[in-house]
Structures are given as structure tokens and as C-alpha cells.
Amino acid sequence: MKEALVIGGTRFIGRHTVEELLAHDYRVTVFNRGEHENPFADDGDVHHYEGDRTNDRELLTAKREVEPEIVIDCVAYQPRDVRKATEIFADVDAYVYVSSGASYAVDDIPKREGVTPLRKCSADQAVDDSRETYGNRKAEGDRAVFRAAERGAPAMAVRPTVVYGPHDYSERLDYWLHRVHEYDEVVVPGDGTNVWQRAYVEDVASALRIVAEEGTPGEAYNVGDQNALTLEDTVRLAAEKLETDVELVHASDRELSTAGLSLGSFPLYRPSPHLLDTHKLEALGWESTPVEEAMARTVREHLDADRTGRSEGPSREDEETVIGILDTI
Structure with a gap:
């Protein structure tokens, strides 16, 4: 049974990702600050490690104690988060960053990985937390993944479009x-x-697992309803x-x-x-829910x-x- 660490893991995408991993025989540890209700509090198969993902020491300690084989990062909202995580988890089997279709800079129809340009990200945007810079920050996180893979880290990115489904707190x-x-x-x-185009949350969760298992380091994979x-x-x-x-x-x-x-x-x-090409992900065996x-x-x-x-x-x-x-x- 493989060990999985989910950074985030109790609200929406992370919650469904935990369920997806459990359904595929992973032991799962959720790493977060514990500020939101934990739907897995009574589930003995899910462990909780409380900490702040922006605190490098706490994240490193969690890594050493859990010894995960795969890491799914659901709450990396600034490029620095991704850079530090790819360093800390450089020796796991797979580190998967939850990026976004908002990282694309132009309205190609459809938007394709490696073809459609990504947004630029200034130094000021990189440390911002507003909705206006969300896509810029996610794009810079993608570039951090690519650079980490060039150094040998097993880092990959998954780019969902607007996510919907049960427990969607965006409403x-x-x-x-x-x-x-x-x-x-x-x-x-x-x-x-x-x-x-939207992406059903359970499909995003399955994409994260499949990319962790079958993806290629340094690659990004779009997710959206077919x-x-x-x-x-x-x-x-x-x-x-x-x-x-x-x-x-x-x-x-x-x-x-x-x-x-x-x-x-x-x-x-x-x-x-706004349409994302999902053929690259489908080639790994992923399917969209009707x-x-x-x-x-x-x-x-x-x-x-x-x-x-x-x-x-x-x-x-x-x-x-x-x-x-x-x-x-």
C-alpha cells in the first residue's frame, strides 16, 4: 500500500482527492492548518498532520514523518509555495501541483499544453493574493514545476478549468x-x-491520481469536461x-x-x-464523467x-x- 500526502485535503478538490486515493488503496495523510472542518476526522484510514504549508520546516517535518511516495499539492497559491515544495519533495515518486486553466495567456480554442502561451508573472504579482493575479501566479507555479523537473524532481502540473461538484464552496x-x-x-x-468549460471535481481528483502514477515529470495536463x-x-x-x-x-x-x-x-x-484540450490526459487512461x-x-x-x-x-x-x-x- 502506497503512502500519499495531500497538502490541503478537507474542503473541495482536496477532499475528493483523498477519497479517490482511498478508493485506490493508498494510505493518506492530510497536511493543513486545521482551520476547516475535517470530513475525515472519524476515518481511521486518513491521518491528519497539522501545519502551515508556507512554513518550510513544518512541511519538511511532515515529509520526514509520513515518508510519502506521492504528494498532491492542492493549496499552492504563490510561486514560492511550488518552488519550496518541489525542493522538499524532490526524492518522492511524484509531486503533482494543482494549477489552473487560468494560467493560459490567450484564448486559443482549445488551449493546449506546450502550445498555448502561459501568462507572465511579475515580482509583485507573485506575492499577491488577489483574484486578478490568480492566473499569473498559477502560470509561474507551472514554470517552477518545469524547472524542478529539469533538476530531476518528479514534478508535474494538472490544469483544471472551472471546477464544480459536491462540496463546492465557491457556490x-x-x-x-x-x-x-x-x-x-x-x-x-x-x-x-x-x-x-468546466471540470467535474471527481474527474479532477482522478486526474491527479493518474498523473501521479502515469505522468511524465516536467509535463502539464489539462482537465475539463469532455x-x-x-x-x-x-x-x-x-x-x-x-x-x-x-x-x-x-x-x-x-x-x-x-x-x-x-x-x-x-x-x-x-x-x-474557454476550452481546454484534454487529449494528453486521456492518453494516460483518464476519462471524463458524462x-x-x-x-x-x-x-x-x-x-x-x-x-x-x-x-x-x-x-x-x-x-x-x-x-x-x-x-x-
Whole structure:
């Protein structure tokens, strides 16, 4: 039985990664600060090592005590985190960094590993923690992985696009699930055809395991649903799995502005298509969960949770203002 260390591991991607590793006969240790509820607290198969991943000594001590064969790094948000981790874990079998599709600099369709350029990252951006520099920092983390592999470290990167699924604390999809479940009419920005490819969280977890087992050091691997839905199709699929009917009300930027809104006010809206090529990962034996099944699992967990996504999009009052205006046209 192999030893796995998951840095992070209790909230979303990390939580599913722990479950994926357990299902494939790994002994798992979670390394984090213990600031969030641990869903594995009563699971004797999951050990917890409390520490701060930005503290190099604590991370090194955890490495020496756990002696992991693979390391999955879910919470490296600054390039320094990746540089130090690739040094500390230079002699494990595999170190896998959770990067992001946001690391790509241009809107190629689709974006391909090793072909589509990555974002640049200035010294100031590298130590920032704002949403605006997220992609820059993830791209610089990728470059740290590549440099570490050149030195002989077993470092690899996995780039998911927007991740969704059970226990998603971002609540971006929960906004739409809640609206569809509660109301008969829902405003969809624009004509609903915008495409922002998503990645089902269990598929991200399986990708991390597969890359750790089969990946090549110094390589990056994209992850995303093999069937990318438009926003309108996403909302319609959500209604189907919620077993409800909903009328989609399309609104332009001009119409939305009457309520102080814009197209970008809505979660999962993106003005240009965002698609990742996943053939490289598929060549390792990875498969994507059908979106219908992924949505059904996501809906089931949403109904048992208390997430509404209200803070991620327009208020219902503003939405009803737009609907009322459109009804008069």
C-alpha cells in the first residue's frame, strides 16, 4: 500500500482527492492548518498532520514523518509555495501541483499544453493574493514545476478549468441550482451561448491520481469536461436533474443595466469561449464523467447542503426588475 500526502485535503478538490486515493488503496495523510472542518476526522484510514504549508520546516517535518511516495499539492497559491515544495519533495515518486486553466495567456480554442502561451508573472504579482493575479501566479507555479523537473524532481502540473461538484464552496454553480429550484423564471445573460468549460471535481481528483502514477515529470495536463455545455444548456440540465420546469429569460447588457447589472454580474459567464484540450490526459487512461451524471450527483448534494450562491450573482430583486422590464417590451 502506497503512502500519499495531500497538502490541503478537507474542503473541495482536496477532499475528493483523498477519497479517490482511498478508493485506490493508498494510505493518506492530510497536511493543513486545521482551520476547516475535517470530513475525515472519524476515518481511521486518513491521518491528519497539522501545519502551515508556507512554513518550510513544518512541511519538511511532515515529509520526514509520513515518508510519502506521492504528494498532491492542492493549496499552492504563490510561486514560492511550488518552488519550496518541489525542493522538499524532490526524492518522492511524484509531486503533482494543482494549477489552473487560468494560467493560459490567450484564448486559443482549445488551449493546449506546450502550445498555448502561459501568462507572465511579475515580482509583485507573485506575492499577491488577489483574484486578478490568480492566473499569473498559477502560470509561474507551472514554470517552477518545469524547472524542478529539469533538476530531476518528479514534478508535474494538472490544469483544471472551472471546477464544480459536491462540496463546492465557491457556490458558482449553486447560484444557478438555487435559482432554478426556487423560481419559475431565471435571467440568463446574453443569448446563453457562452461557453466556459468546466471540470467535474471527481474527474479532477482522478486526474491527479493518474498523473501521479502515469505522468511524465516536467509535463502539464489539462482537465475539463469532455462535453462542454453552454450556460443555457447548463441551466436546462440543472432543471432536468432538479425535476422542475423553468423559463429562461435572456437579457442583453443594455437591458441588464436598467438594474445596475451587466453580463459579467452572473457566475459562470465569460465573454469569450474557454476550452481546454484534454487529449494528453486521456492518453494516460483518464476519462471524463458524462455531464448528465456529474450534474445529477452535484444536484443531489446541493439539495442536502445550505449553499445558495446568493453572494455570487445578482439579487433576486434585481433579477425581477430585469424580468419586469423585458415583460413590457
